[in-house]
Amino acid sequence: MKKVKISTVITVLLGVLVIATFVSPDLKAWMTQGLMEQPATDPVGASARPLNPSMFVSDGAGNRMDVANQSGKVVFINFWATWCPPCIAELPSIDKLYQQFKDHEDVVFAMVDVDSQYEKSKQFMDNKKLGLPVHIMSGEIPAGWLGNAIPTTLILDKKGQVAARHEGTADYSRPEVAAFINELIAAD
Numbered sequence: 001m002k003k004v005k006i007s008t009v010i011t012v013l014l015g016v017l018v019i020a021t022f023v024s025p026d027l028k029a030w031m032t033q034g035l036m037e038q039p040a041t042d043p044v045g046a047s048a049r050p051l052n053p054s055m056f057v058s059d060g061a062g063n064r065m066d067v068a069n070q071s072g073k074v075v076f077i078n079f080w081a082t083w084c085p086p087c088i089a090e091l092p093s094i095d096k097l098y099q100q101f102k103d104h105e106d107v108v109f110a111m112v113d114v115d116s117q118y119e120k121s122k123q124f125m126d127n128k129k130l131g132l133p134v135h136i137m138s139g140e141i142p143a144g145w146l147g148n149a150i151p152t153t154l155i156l157d158k159k160g161q162v163a164a165r166h167e168g169t170a171d172y173s174r175p176e177v178a179a180f181i182n183e184l185i186a187a188d
Contacts, residue, residue: 053142057110057135060118064138067110068160074184075108075156076101079146081115082124086169087151095130096173097181102131106158106185110135114150157184 054066055077067075078094080087094111101107109132113121116136125132146152147167155164163184 054139055142055145056137056139057112058118058138059133059135060122065108065110065135067108068142068156070108070156070160072158073106073108074158074163074181075110075154075160076181077110077112077145077154077156079112079114079141079150079152081113081150082117082121083115084150088128090151090169090172091125091128091130091132093171093173095132097177098132100178101181104185107181109133112137114146155181155184158187 055068111132118136121134152167157163
């Protein structure tokens with residue numbers, strides 16, 4: 001009987017894991033969640049620009065909303081897609097943040113499906129048992145808001161200006177994110 005080297009077993013297991021991540025977006029999302037150590041906001045960095053364009057999104061009933069002009073409200077915008085493993089990975093943390101602010105009259109959440117497939121996205125959220133409000137684009141995305149990757153998240157201050165922008169996966173359930181939103185709510 002031949003002995004199997006440990007290095008061979010490890011190589012085979014890693015190969016199976018790599019193949020499985022290509023086949024299963026849920027597995028890839030689960031692995032990405034374990035890697036999310038990055039802060040979710042950049043409140044004073046170069047991302048804070050005086051942009052104040054309009055950006056219209058629609059909900060399932062066809063109600064249009066200009067997320068950039070929510071008069072006195074802080075707006076959390078997340079560009080995502082159902083097929084995007086990093087997007088899927090961060091959704092539970094966004095849902096936790098949403099649960100903290102969903103009844104706050106000065107905070108608006110817009111989960112914008114970049115594929116503009118409302119029914120598919122809503123079903124996805126329901127299947128994952130996430131209460132996040134799904135929206136689709138109903139116009140153009142302003143320059144500088146969505147980079148070359150999803151997920152991309154913006155937090156707009158009460159004047160509709162970008163207070164924070166993050167491209168890539170982040171953990172939005174961290175206390176400092178809620179504190180940042182509360183600071184924006186309290187600001188004049």
